[in-house]
Amino acid sequence: MNIFAHYRKRLQRCLALLMLLPLVVLANPDPATGKRLKVGVTLHPYYSFVANIVGDRADVVALIPPEANPHNYQPQPDDITRAMNIDVLVVNGIGHDEWAFEILKAAGNRDKLPIIQANASVALIPIGGDQDGAKIVNPHTFVSTTAAIQQVFEIARGLGELDPANASAYRHNALTYAGRIRALRAQFMTRFAGLDLSKFRCATTHAGYDYLMQEFGLFVSAVIEPRHGVAPTARQLATTIDTIKKANVRVLFAEKNFSMGLAKPIEDATGVKVFALSHITGERYSADEFETAMRENLETLADAVEYTQK
Template sequence: MKLSKRVVAALLFSIILVVSGCGSNGGDSSSSSDKLNVQVSFYPMYEFTKNVAGDLANVEALIPAGIEPHDWEPTPRDLATIEGADVLVYNGAGLEGWIDQVTSAVNNDKLVQIEASQGIAIMEGSEEEKEAHDHEGEEAHDHEHGGLDPHVWLSPALAIQEVRNIESGLSKAAPEHTDEFKKNADAYIVKLEQLDQDFKSGLSNTKRKDFITQHASFGYLAKEYNLVQVAIAGLSPEQEPSAANMAKVVKFAKENDVQTIFFETLVSSKVAETIAKEIGAESAVLNPIEGLSDEDKANNLDYIGIMRQNLEALKKVLNQ
């Protein structure tokens, strides 16, 4: 149902473009600025792109801070924004379920599209997630991932690959700045490599390897650092866990003396807190960095800063 609404919105916007003539420039922004006009889908793509682009582009996120990206739907205004851009950066792997429809609706054949996860081996979700997706049928939301896990940015090693893809795309859009983009990407990747090394050293000798999360966001991180993610629910934050899976997680937690259940920012922590209460454990944040909260912004946190908080949270829990 949501898909049909979006199609209608896209068609209405196309009519508006024809009537107003606002699409006649084909996305050429050179008259207003020599900088690239870069639109990105959500926060991690903003952080990565801004670090690569430096002062050579105006980078803006389509999804506002504090909005869960799985819930976001583009409006006609967003279509107009994308149409006027030089570059569109998105994560891919099914996170932005609207991407194909939006890019086919805009009238800008010069738009450079960068799928940051291109070339990365995408993981499938849990059996529970795939089963839920199969049973949803036409009632499924557009933003469901089709059983694929899009959360690649939560592995610093894969974040490096995303940054390289963004560097390549920006160089395609502005080849005269290829050297600058590479220099900026190299400098940022040094920081990501240090982050990766800190995760490796910090998590290599913990007392336990398993952790329980409310939302199955941390599969890539777990795989990279030889951990085991036990998810209460599936890939989509709004997916309700089945009674059977809730019981399975409670049983696992009791048998393995789990003392902390992780929840995340931007979505309700009710499920995690319910299980924590059931087993006499505490709850704590493990942040999937799908957007910055007001508290994150107040503390001047960025991707690397939040990932370091995640590392400390994992070290504490895995050494209990």
């Protein structure tokens, strides 16, 4: 009996420990359990993409201030702090946000932080209308609908791999968001269907709209400012004016908020009509900024094409 009593007491102690185990687990939770992903982004469009993909299941952190010009951005101390507190970074990765890697290096996590290359599955095209004839990859894939949708799915896939618990929700949200972008494109495809695009000729003050033009079968005859922020020389400007005249260009697209001043002398010298397109960089980050800016761009593009029909 003494032996049975001994084992009974041991069994009782074991059962008591098992009953306490859940309390121990609750008192010392696994840090990875239930953690909200902090997704860093480099550009305004990617903020919209990620915000729509993650919904309320993760936090979106913009790496640089909303009013900053990403073309010639110089990293600041606050950027480094933000870079140290994100779990993953979504980047353009093909020339539009090289400063992001400087920030990561300064933050000490360049080789540790997961990077989602938004353009990993996008068919890239060179900058159009470059006077030097150089074949340089155009990084402005986000100023489009088709390439934007491809990036949305690539980002959702990458986030799902990092956050499997929410992967299904990310895929669902990406499909819903892509559906809205497709509907926007379809609306303007219908409008363009009744227009004669064969004689449309345009020039731009910045090589940021080739992907958008390509979607509608339009091409850029001349780019006045192939490198953003680098003003054309007098010779380049004269060459551009000559190209515009010879190509019978009637429309010049200037970059809203940046290069309207550059367009004025071209307008005066050639008689082209100037239209403003958004580069989708602004003073705020929001989930709806991409859709709002793209709708304005498509309206402007359609108005420009209709102008040339007169």
